[in-house]
Amino acid sequence: MRLTDTRTRRVEEIRPERSRRLTMYACGPTVYRSQHVGNLRTFVLGDLISRCAETLHGWSVELVQNITDVGHLADDTGIELAGEDKLLLAAREENRDPFEIARFYEAQFHEDCAALNIKPAARYPRASECIELIVDLISRLMDKQHAYVGADGSVYFDARSFPSYGAISGNRLEDLRAGHRQDAAELSAGKRFHADWALWKSAGANRQMVWDTAWGPGFPGWHIECSAMSLHYLGETFDIHTGGIDLRFPHHEDERAQSESAVGHEVVRHWVHGEHLLADGRKMAKSTGNVVLVRDVAERGFDPLAVRLFYLTGRYRQQMNLTWDAIAGADRRLRRWRTKVAAWAEAPSAAMAEDYVGRLREAFEDDLDTPTALVALADLEKDDAVPAGAKFETFAWVDRVLGLDLVRDVGKPVMAAELPDGAADLLQRRERARAAKDWAASDTLRDELTSLGVAVTDGPDGQTWTVS
RNA sequence: GGCGGGAUGGCCGAGUGGCUUAGGCAAGGGCCUGCAAAGCCCUGUACGCGGGUUCGAUUCCCGCUCCCGCCUCCA
Structure with missing residues (x-):
């Protein structure tokens, strides 16, 4: 399996460190709002890697994905307004338990993943339930002189104590512009250096989602939970770390600095980042107002898996522009394939079309070249030389990687459907x-x-x- | 200012120094149908701009323009 490694900037051969077991960490959702189809694209990337590892190589996959339910959640105001649970909105407005909100969106996240056939991770650790791990890690970083207590009582990571800072993003510490988007003075309050970041934030006036520590009451910084969880659940070395391209900096840069400073060596063997899904030519984001949710797709009468097929028409390293025409096209193709697969399933059974299997396999292996895989399927679909039974077996097999429920309609005509009254x-x-x-x-x-x-x-x- | 990714036909989106210049969807024509729908067959339109290298560039090089993203909320 070959994947583009953000750090080496090359396509790398992926071999699990533990021979047949692939360890992977996927940056998960921040559960204070609905995940949109842009977020989901990145999660499908991790799912594709998993499915390829299992189906093409027979590796077992140990995937860990965090649920961020503390931290920057506390002072964020971007909650969904339209179509949301009124009780939840009320809870928010009345400043009720934020964990209610977190659990609500966490459940919704799992539903959306299921709708897109994203296989569940082995674990979904919540940041709020990993506070001990986080505090321990911060202590280690303090002991090793990589962290300090700032003037404001928060604990910061000393960016200049980590020489290879910038290896993932290409940024150089001295070229980073302090306060590019926010007031520099405000950002740097308590820090020794503007690029340092908070490991533990002093509680200040906050009363909720606050924990007591040796440094006083507070809550974890954004990046530390991923270091703590990945080191704990996957060990001091693991194979793949995925996330959206926007996490390359600062999140993953900082996570790498923390983890490696703690254990003294490279922890993540390969960093893999998914490019953004655009809508109206812009990054899909709540603040931009171009968010599309899985339920929006369903409400327009499209199968949510049409979204998954749409992702597959492009390569994960390229930005894609979402249009409803494209979703409609994917939906139509999906239906046609399901109908055909069901028809082929009725034919005498036959072994898979090995030449097509080879093409498909090679496409997936080649840095997840799903567009080429889809071309191979289009060719197979129309290849009169391949018996229907072989088409069925091949489509059924490839669907273990694609995850499009292509066999959904198999056997359907055989079952007596219930006619509505009248x-x-x-x-x-x-x-x-x-x-x-x-x-x-x-x-x-x-x-x-x-x-x-x-x-x-x-x-x-x-x-x-x-x-x- | 630093860093990263782009610009392909109506839409989405691959790819390549020339060879039959993906694929899907839409569109046009045909088959089928009482008419449709679905399905099937056939058919266009393309490589941001200006130079250069080359027998030949959408593909390589240089310059330019424009777009998207990150620089401590971001998948």
Whole structure:
């Protein structure tokens, strides 16, 4: 398996350190709002790596994904307003327990992942439940002189104590512009150097989500939880760390500095970053106002997995521009494939089409070249030389990587679908109308059946129907 | 100012020094149908701008323009 490593800036051969077990950490959601399809794109990236490892190599995958439910959550005001649970909104406005909010969005995150066929991680540690790990790690960094208590009582990491700072992002400490987006004085308060960052934030006036420590009451900084969790759950060396490209700096740079300063060597063997999903040509973000949620896709009548297929039409290292036309196109292709796969499943069984399997395998291995894999599938779909049974087996196999539920409709026509009330009668009347060549009545009845969710098709042997 | 990624036909999006210049969706034509839908077959339109290298560049080099992202909220 080859993947582009952000740190080495090259495509690297991935071999698990522990021969057949791939260890991976995926930066997870901050659960104070809904995850949008841009966030989900990155999670699908991790899922693709997992599925390739399992399906193509037979490796087991140990994936850990954090749930950030403390920290910068505390002073963020960006909560969803439209279509949200009113109780939740009230809780927020009345300054009720923020953990209620966190748990609500955490549950929603899992639902959205399930809708996109993202396989669950082995663990989803919550930051709020890893405070001990975090405090221990900060203590180690203090002991090793990589951290200090600032003038404001917060604990900071001393960026200049980590010589290879910038290895992932290409940034140089001396070139970073202090306070590029915020007031420099405010940001640097308590720090010795503007690029230092908080490991432990002093509670200040906050009363909720605050823990007591030797440095006083407070809460963890943004980056430290990932170091603490990954070191604890995956060990001092693990294979792959994924995340969105925006996390490359400062989040992953800082995480790397913390982890390596603590253990004294490189912890993450390969950093893999997914590019952004754009909408209207801009990064999808709440603040930009171009957010699309999984439920928005469903509400327009599209299968959420059309979004997953849409991701697959581009490479993970490229930005993609989301349009509803593109989603509609993916949705249509998805339906067509499912219908065909179901039809092929009825044919005599046959072994997989090995030449196509080879093409597919090679595409995935080549830095997750999913567009090329989809081309191979399009070719296979139309290849008359391949028996239907072999097409079925090959599509079923590849779906273990693609995760598109391509076999969803298999066996469906065999099962007797329940007709809605009155539909059987309409069908009988339509059959009589057709026999009498009363096309006007036939069309009216077809419309009525459609509104009941029964799709009628006319063929040489009369009408057939399916229930949607 | 530093760092990272782009600009391909109506839309999305691969890719390549020339060879049949992906694929999907849409569109146009056809088959099928009483008419549709679905399905099937066929068919266009392209490589941001200006130089250079080359027999030949969308692909390599130089310059330019524009776009997106990060520089301590960010997938």
